[in-house]
Amino acid sequence: MGGDFRTRRRVLWTAGVVVLAVAASAVTWAVRRPDERAVTSSVPALVTPTVAATPSEARMVAQVDALLKARAAAVLGGKLPAFLGQLDPGNAKLRARHQQVFGNLRKIGLRTLTYRREAGWVPEKQAQHGANAYAFRIMMLVQVNGIDTAARYVPVGYTFAERNGRWLLVDDDDLAAEADRGKTREPWDLGPLEVVRGPGVLVIVPPSERANGRRLLREARIATPAVRAATRRAQAGILIVALGDGRSFAAEWETGGHPAAAVAVQNYTPINAEATQFKVNGSRVVIHPSERSDADRFLLAHEFTHAALSPLGHGAPTWLVEGFAEYVEMELTADEGHTQWLADHRRAIRREGLPKLKVLPIDGVFHGAYDEQSYGVSWLIVEHLVTTYGLPRVNAFYAELAKSPDDPTARDQALAKHFKTTDAALVAAVKE
Ligand SMILES: [Zn+2]
Structure with missing residues (x-):
């Protein structure tokens, strides 16, 4: 595996969850309107x-x-x-x-x-x-x-x-x-398409790209068990959009200043009769048109992790959201025997990213302080948590933060409750 499977990727958790959400209840969370723009701008x-x-x-x-x-x-x-x-x-x-x-x-x-x-x-x-x-x-x-x-x-x-x-x-x-009519077009609005179907997966491709659809289906079926093993969750089924038409992928789906390779886009379902409140009921994965031939099991494992966890809520900090997705991706990378690549990757992050780590990277700090290493640094933090405390406790920590408000107090309390640690102590432990 060459190093380039990760050069132009990286993914937003979702466009806009942070601004659109209004917490509704402990179990579900609801938004006034699925599109983030509608809530904040004058519509x-x-x-x-x-x-x-x-x-x-x-x-x-x-x-x-x-x-x-x-x-x-x-x-x-x-x-x-x-x-x-x-x-x-x-x-x-x-x-x-x-x-x-x-x-x-x-x-x-x-x-x-x-x-x-x-x-x-x-x-x-x-x-x-x-x-x-x-x-x-x-x-x-x-x-x-x-x-x-x-x-x-x-x-x-x-x-x-x-x-x-x-x-x-x-x-x-x-x-x-x-403003709220959607920044992207649905795949069925973009002219002729072809569908490749497998158990729990449906891939939408251009008519001439059935072979790529079948490839993505195979990759998805390898990614899914890795996601299930780590998160103890999986979506019943997942839609993958891999079209060549740029309108299938929103310009704002970028990360660190460049387009994401793929995005797990949340699916919203009305939860009241008037359909004024919605909850996240899963996600679909949209692949950037220029990445559709390269997207592989590792990228899909990352996105499927977001998809599996997003119904829990939107309160988890960026380092945890991206770190967990990276963790799943890297576990799959290890399972597939790419140990040398993984060792080199880890060494690079330890050398370039970790020395700059001062606080757990939340929004704003995530790309700002660590740039291209943001994902890797977050991976090492989550990996440290899993190694030290075990997956079940990390999952419980994630679930609690996801349904909490995205604020420092909630994060500090959850760190104390689940790991008996603090932000500073955790950073120090990871750097060691
Ligand atoms: Zn991600």
């Missing part, structure tokens, strides 16, 4: 008051609801004519695009699919589509068969218009500029 749509509907508005809303229900039923039932029958007959591009989406969703295989109007959103007039045309914010709730344990929220914006007394879907990008 007018979120505060638009609901106005009392007139009879004609109520009729429109009822027809739109019926149309959304029929759309989902057509996809689930494989009824293309019914699906196409809801689309503006005069908009060939829209029809072609949605026929592709239909085919892609059929290929991926859905267990459930629901489209719901977002509560509290006032339909926005879209005069360019005619006198009676309105854009709606829609929650697409999609559950991939054999992979997702619950439906995941995907934001979409559809414009509906009345044509000859019938409501039709006439456009799908009138709300695209809104």
Whole structure:
């Protein structure tokens, strides 16, 4: 194994968990809205008051609801004519695009699919589509068969218009500029795709790259037991997106100033009837387009670790989140017999990274103080904990911090409780 499997990688735990989260309960944690931008930035749509509907508005809303229900039923039932029958007959591009989406969703295989109007959103007039045309914010709730344990929220914006007394879907990008409509495109929106399926894994690739899909499936099936052994957890199923289209990977998914090689992106599921609160119900792994042929079991083990642990909550400090993922990856590296590589790697971190270690690297310190060695330093800290206290206690420590507020007091208390140590004492022990 050459050293380059790690040169351009590195991964954010997630984009934005830190700013979006509002702790809800001990067991789950919820956010007001899945996209991090929505909470912190001014998004007018979120505060638009609901106005009392007139009879004609109520009729429109009822027809739109019926149309959304029929759309989902057509996809689930494989009824293309019914699906196409809801689309503006005069908009060939829209029809072609949605026929592709239909085919892609059929290929991926859905267990459930629901489209719901977002509560509290006032339909926005879209005069360019005619006198009676309105854009709606829609929650697409999609559950991939054999992979997702619950439906995941995907934001979409559809414009509906009345044509000859019938409501039709006439456009799908009138709300695209809104800050919380998602920074990336879903794989089914990006043209033709191919799917490679195995037990608990589904890989989405470009049509000409089935071989790479099968390779990634093999790598994933090697990574999964390593993750399960360390975390005592695993996702029931995991979706891997390995497309060449740059729109599948958000520009903000970077780490240390360069794009991540892959990201474990959290899946959000509504937890109340109004769908105003969400919880993390798993993750999907999106591979950077330029890394899709190189992504291997080690990278996947790292990402799968994030995926397995993220439902626990978002309070764990960066050194623990990344250190644990690194730990799993390095254990697999050792299991695969790359002992010389591992020894060299460890030596480099001890020489270059550890001397700079002053405090346990949390956000802000993580890349700042140790730069490229941030992950390695965090790995050595977690490895030290596992060696000294054992995996079960490290897992218990992780679980407790994950559901705690991400603050120094909680971290100090957890270090004292689980390891009878302090930040300073732990740093000193690792450096020894
Ligand atoms: Zn990571």
